[in-house]
Amino acid sequence: MDTISAKVSELERKWFVADADGKVLGRFASEVAKILRGKHKPIYTAHVDTGDHVVIINAEKIKVTGNNKLEEKFYARFSGYPGGLKKRPLKRVLETQPTYVLQHAIKGMLPKNRLGRKMLKKVRIYAGSDHPHESQGPESIDLA
Numbered sequence: 001m002d003t004i005s006a007k008v009s010e011l012e013r014k015w016f017v018a019d020a021d022g023k024v025l026g027r028f029a030s031e032v033a034k035i036l037r038g039k040h041k042p043i044y045t046a047h048v049d050t051g052d053h054v055v056i057i058n059a060e061k062i063k064v065t066g067n068n069k070l071e072e073k074f075y076a077r078f079s080g081y082p083g084g085l086k087k088r089p090l091k092r093v094l095e096t097q098p099t100y101v102l103q104h105a106i107k108g109m110l111p112k113n114r115l116g117r118k119m120l121k122k123v124r125i126y127a128g129s130d131h132p133h134e135s136q137g138p139e140s141i142d143l144a
Helices: 025-037 090-096 098-108 114-120
Strands: 015-019 053-057 074-078 085-089 123-125 139-141
Touching: 015 025, 025 053, 025 098, 025 114, 074 090, 074 098, 085 090, 090 098, 098 114, 098 123
Parallel strands: 015 053, 015 139, 053 123
Antiparallel strands: 074 085
16 A cells, blocks of 8 residues: 655645634644644645645633733743843733734744744634624634
8 A cells, every 4th residue: 555645736725713812822722733744644745835824813812821920921032132032921822812822832832944834824813803804714723
């Protein structure tokens, strides 16, 4: 029996809508990453982008667990200059950029190469419950 390798011409990509309201950040992000990679399909091939598109709504209502993680978890940027490290706590990032938190978590769960960057382009994250992708006919999916 030969191993089946997926070809890009044979792929059919679906669209899914996932509601992040009340979901735990890491568990939700890992399920989304699994769909983006295509691991939920029987034709999964590691070196081919076999994943589907995911639209995430209500990103502002995501939960985090743990003792005081809203205050203790930081997102850092570095300008490259001495003293140029800027840290922002998770609570402040959720208030100002709720979509960044989810995108950052999903990006960390994808491959760190050009294939992973291609997969990340298939996720669309919205803070509220409205999204402009109704014409693609997305299916509702319950994750985590």
